[in-house]
Amino acid sequence: MSRSPKPPRSFFLQGTLAVARGLIGMHLVHRTGGALHRGRIVETEAYQGPRDLAAHSSRGRTPRTEVMFGPPGHAYVYFIYGMWNCLNVVTARAGRPHAVLLRALEPLSDPAARTWGPGLLCQAFRIGRELNGADLRGPRLWLERAPGRARTPRIARAMRIGVDYAGDWALKPWRFYDADSPYVSTAPAAARAARRAPQARPVE
């Protein structure tokens, strides 16, 4: 039976942790300027504002955080550290400002693409703030279920990265990743060598 490769809107209405976990193994696709970028999501982080002090939405509804207060399944793209964009999937019903940060992809359309970090993946996939608020089931940017033949990822969880300012919320294990992927942003050195030289596959 052919099911649509795009997850239904209800996918984004599961609990935000379930979405963060469920996104591991799914594909992100961006069609732009004659290029089709496709990658397999291998690392995510859940942000559950406004209570979660690590979330941008914990500081209230502002022009920047506006889309997180909107309906689920849309893109929240923000600019950070003077040079990077980061892409989030908005989750939960409108008025509930949750989101899932996409932290790393395994590049599928271009093996040379550097996609092992939230800033790098946006750079490689040409994702900028013009996509802030875009529907993630749209014609240019979308999410897809993994093909049926894909293996089920072994998912690990850990504390989120770069949120030391958030007190106890920094300790929540709301980061999810494919435990077997060398494309996870904090992969150890041995695995990093493998992703830079994919033709020299380690035996494993």
Place this chain on the structure above:
DNA sequence: ATTTGGATCGGT
């Protein structure tokens, strides 16, 4: 109007 610091990254 000015200041502050950030959901990053690569190199040292």
Place this chain on the structure above:
DNA sequence: CCGATCCAAATT
């Protein structure tokens, strides 16, 4: 650890 690089948001 450090620097690159700039914007959002809070503060004055």
